Amino acid sequence: MNDPTVHIPVIVICTSLIGAFLAPVLGKYRPALVGLMARLIAPVNALLLVILLRYVDAGETFHYYMGGWAPPWGIALSVDYLAIYVALIIHLVSAVILLYAKDDLFGEVRGDLHRWYYTLFLLLVAAMTALAFSHDFFNIFVFTEIATIAACALIAIKPKKECIEASFKYLILSTVGSGFILLALALIYMVTGHFNLTLVAQNMGAAAEAYPLNIMVSLALLIVGFGVKSALFPLHVWLPDAHSSAPSPSSAVLSGLVVKIYAVVLIRIILTVFGGEVLAAAPIADMILIIASVAIIAGSLFALAQTDIKLLLAFSTVAQVGYIYMGISLLSETGTMGGLVHIFNHALMKTLLFLAAGAIIHQTGLRKISDLDGIAKRMPITMAVFSVGALSMVGIPGFNGFISKMYLATGAFDAGKPVFILVILMSSLLNGLYYLPIVVRAFLGTNAEEGKFAKDELPLSMTFPLVILGLACIYFGLLPGSLLELVRKAAHYLIAV
Amino acid sequence: MNIISGLIQNYFYFASIVIFLIGTHVMLTHSNLIKKIMGMNIMETGIFLFVVSIGYIRGGSAPIVPIDGRGVRFINPLPSALILTGIVVGVSLTAFALSLVIELYKYYGTTDSDEIMEMRRRER
């Protein structure tokens, strides 16, 4: 255990945290360096996580005890495939978003707030990573709160009244969610006497027998609490405003990562802590499955009615979160893989779409879909990349969205519930109905004011991340082998327990 | 009768749930933003009360080791530690939310969410 690489989980969390605290100080004296620091931290951490994979590959899930204190006293971090997978997604995607943020921020956030923007961003990244690794309820609660505050602040940092209002709405609702989560944790602690996930899981069987009501209530509270934070369908009301009004890099990180990390935490708790017996006692998985299906259809239908491009993308997130929940609550291996792989794929696609929409707004100030006729003449690269994202969302083969849809569909079949294949196909069709017209308009539509669409491409620092994301969408659509391998292991970890 | 006697014996739980519900109700139904934040605080204290009373042992003593402290039954200190963190997080949430309220007041001239909604609708 003298190998320094053992400490990587803590190092990864701490570098982001330290970066977050350094950013305002550094920004006071060397404003140029703040962004550079932030842009360095994420990819370096991603590299460290790849090194960490070796431990997980070597054998069992490995637990890291802070300061060497073993539970029940110490704080434990668990490093399993799921955690690494999620943490890798967080760092890779935020690295790309931070690259993009450099120029985009000038249009959206006051100059003296840039360093605080990076603080909040890094804080959010640290909190999300910690949520992925946390192995006790206490930390899960604390980091949920930190992530919530950081996310709200990332919206409110843009000095516009819509943002402040959306941020406030988000704050209030997610505080209610946090309250529910804390209450649930208290109920679990009451009957099991532990906060550590492993120990709770060990005591869960006996506790569920003695106090079935406690367990059921805490499960319900957890689902509602995390459901609010991850915008599970009827609890999504805060999301559209928050995600559409925020600065584009914030929208991307909120839609691409934040929403999903809560879903992962909830799923991890339900599957590994509560376990099969509790799930068997009540049709919880089926309930989530139905809620998720409703989310998929309803989210797409709402998106269909939108005229603002970012609102459309936000409602589409509601539907896509439904995919993740659906995949995992199918409880078959392929289904779980579909849900997990969609976390990655959706992170890529939605980040891409939000950044591309942000680029359009940055250059032209146009947000209404009907104004985007012929925009591709002005911004060909941006719209080409946007089309990749849109086709991926629809699930055209060759793009990564198709892979997750396919696994979800085969998963639904494996679980003996072929009805849900129809839900997935229905939603693909709906996705097509609202994404493809944008692409068609952009490329084939003709604008009355043809003259104003002189070719006007983005700065390289914005084009580059977009192109990277677009290529990643295609790459993981054609050669998803290594990704699927990791996802398969993560799914095994979830299902096996 | 069983329920009532259960309630009487666990009056701390009962009270904390009542406070939690009052807080949540204020938070979700009152239109005044400052009231919402007060409700948030009340809701949080309700949960805190619940958590701490889990660790409470009648006749136990505070988890501070006395000089000749042998054979003393301490209460469970873990929930208290959790709640301490919770209080700090709560106050930062409150501060943040209040700063948002001040910002909103600057833009809309009101702290009432219904009026803000009305104004936004008119703007569209």
Add this chain to the structure above:
Amino acid sequence: MTEIFHVMVLTFLIICAIAVAYIRDLLSAVILFAAYSLMMAVIWQQLDAPDIAMAEAAIGAGVTTLLFVVTISKTRRQE
């Protein structure tokens, strides 16, 4: 005896909470909320958690009240 005291304090807490919800003057509500927090601190002490009692007295009754008062002074006093 302690039970009766507990019940009394808790009843007072609940009444305070309801009153905070229904008083339309925000400043009065904040003062009531401070009283509520102080009562909470008493309960923490009764529950043998002196650390939380101190934190609550300082943060809940002190800092939070201050924040509310400042906010109300910058916005409107009436609901």
Add this chain to the structure above:
Amino acid sequence: MLDAELVKYLPVAAVLLPLVACIPLWAIEQRSAQIRDWFAISINAISLGLIVAMYPTIARGGTIFLEFPQLLPPFGISFKVDVVGFSFALIAAFVWLLCTIYSKSYMEYEPACNRYYPFLLLCLSGCLGVFLTGDLFSLFLFFELMSLASYVLVVHNQTKEALAVGYRYLMLTLVASLSLLFAIIITFEVTGSTSLVSGNYFPAASGLASITFFAFLAGFGMKMGIVPFHIWLPEAHPVAPAGASALLSGIMLKTGAYGLLRVIYQVFGMETVSGAGWQTMLLVMAGITILFGSALAIAQRGLKKRLAYSSIAQMGYILMGMALFNENGLTGDVYHVFTHALIKSTLFLCAGAIISATGKHTVDEIKGIGYRMPVTMTCFTIAALAMIGIPPLNGFVSKVFLSVGALDAGQSAYAVILVISSLMNGIYYLPIVISAFLGGEGEAIGPIKRRFGLEMAPSMMVPIVILSVAIFATGLMPEGFALQLSKAAAQLLLSS
């Protein structure tokens, strides 16, 4: 003789070449339109060459197989060429080459050629991919590529009408591909693989079988344009530029037919299909499609619209051929794919030439056109006569085989339908021909645009003439190349 190792890579090369060539094409077209055209044509020619190079292996009765399991797990992508796929791919690449040559001059006065050629190549890649792949999933993949790329061809003119039609086309394509995906996933789950190997049948007993079959039928039927899935077809084909509509009608409809052939014979098997009563249903659908398409074609005034409705009727022939389940029927079926590809593309290219020279779109406006554009109208007449089924043109041969097949199957009613439909073909094609040559000397049309002193540019005329000669040649040599391939294909399908 090519090395056997090398032959394995021919299908991949034929499919990927047009796909990859889009990138240099895109770079080239920024510089010069001339080089762009020749580059696109040569890519087409090379693809055709690669397909022809497979002929020796196919003629020996062999198959070419190559797979890439690491792509897109769990299905993987595989290429497998047997005589059925080869026949389809050959005619596709041949007609494609001619249409691309035709487009060179036709598109000169059209906007946005820089978009047209890359998508034409993408479409070719998708189309050849459909014919040369070895499993349902890869087939689906290329099917999707072709459908999406052809959307861009349909809306090429960017008029309001084209965009509205294109929107409907896009959405129906999406519906089709989703129902295909559904069917393929179920097939994969039930049979354990999606590869088109004989004997790997869908078990008839399972209740999912009929849902799956109908999903396949909807998916491929949508592309094929059989009633009631035809709604997009008569709108979409006429709005595209002539070269593209020739390909849409002549070749791309056949991808649906090809998929359905594979599904009926190699996924479900004849016993299942006839046992479940689907054979009867298919035949009834075919009958309705034939009569409906012909009847509506008579009612059309627009030249290209009439051709589009006629395509629906012809797709009915092909559906009927595959539902007869005997060798003559199937031979006629595959042969009709050749026939219809040649005839319909000739007709569309001629229509395109007429429209670009005169600007007239309807049948009534082109009285006496035969005097102004004699070559075009001669070729049009040949194609029209072939469509009606006048011997010795090739349309007659396919009709004979189809009728004999219908009689062999004991379905004499369908032989009658064929005869009726031939009459109806006569009703809507002959008036065009008659009025073109006998309706005066073209006073109503006014002067036509002449190029190089000819009625149209040579690069437009050559493909049309080659196609007409091919119509003659296949008809005059009844035991020729096309028929041999058709027979081999029919035997292969029946034996699987």
